[in-house]
Amino acid sequence: MSFPEELLADQEEIVLHLRGHWKAAVAPSLVLILAVAGLTMGWVMLPPSEGGRIGLLMVVAIMVYYGSRYGVQPLLRWRCTEYVLTTERLLIQRGVLVRERRDLPLNRINDHTMAQSLLDRMFGSGTLTIDSVGDQSAVLAGVPAAQLVQSTLYELIELAPADDEEEPVSEDPARAAGRG
Structure with a gap:
């Protein structure tokens, strides 16, 4: 870019x-990977009953919160900072x-x-x-x-030129060229 x-x-x-x-992106990336792993484990391991769906919704809410707060947000901040x-x-x-x-x-x-x-x-x-x-x-x-x-x-x-430095202004162009 x-x-x-x-x-x-x-x-x-x-x-x-x-x-x-790039080392600033390592920890947020690991958080995102762990959030996706947590979602996958919750989806696979929780039973398909009513209680399992409620548990899965809780796991989804927690993983989405932590994944976005500690994963996506720092990655976006890192990506959108330029010097x-x-x-x-x-x-x-x-x-x-x-x-x-x-x-x-x-x-x-x-x-x-x-x-x-x-x-x-x-x-x-x-x-x-x-x-x-x-x-x-x-x-x-x-x-x-x-x-x-x-x-x-x-x-x-x-x-870098200093603030108080100004271009010298010559009154006589011939004298400034070294002919006078």
């Missing part, structure tokens, strides 16, 4: 387009039904830290916390190749 180009400025280019690490690092800003886009997009200009970022648990270090993922001017911060949880993302972010911040 590519990021919509119409959201980018004229000279802006996508450097990294990321989604959360896009461009030459000018960091875009964080979240949301299944209601889309939330947050932009952090690179020239306003003043600190970024990375945290990795033992499991994160084994998979190469991590959590980036990015602080910007004005006490705003963004947390990118479960970023794949977190060290690469952090070093790329550092390089782009160094290349």
Whole structure:
């Protein structure tokens, strides 16, 4: 899935387009598998009597609740979260039904830290916390190749022009060309 180009400025280019690490989808997938297994066991093992049908309805209700709450919902949240690092800003886009997009200009970022648990270090993922001017911060949880993302972010911040820098305006075009 590519990021919509119409959201980018004229000279802006996508450097990294990321989604959360795949390890975030493992536990919800296991919950879904267990919910389907529970449904199947209830259907096969409960007798076809009135009490068995009531028991089966209870098993269906419980498995559908847990499967959707702890399986489908986290999977959708993981699938609908994107981190896009461009030459000018960091875009964080979240949301299944209601889309939330947050932009952090690179020239306003003043600190970024990375945290990795033992499991994160084994998979190469991590959590980036990015602080910007004005006490705003963004947390990118479960970023794949977190060290690469952090070093790329550092390089782009160094290349980003500062807010107070303006293009020098020359009064004499011949003098600006070095002829005067």
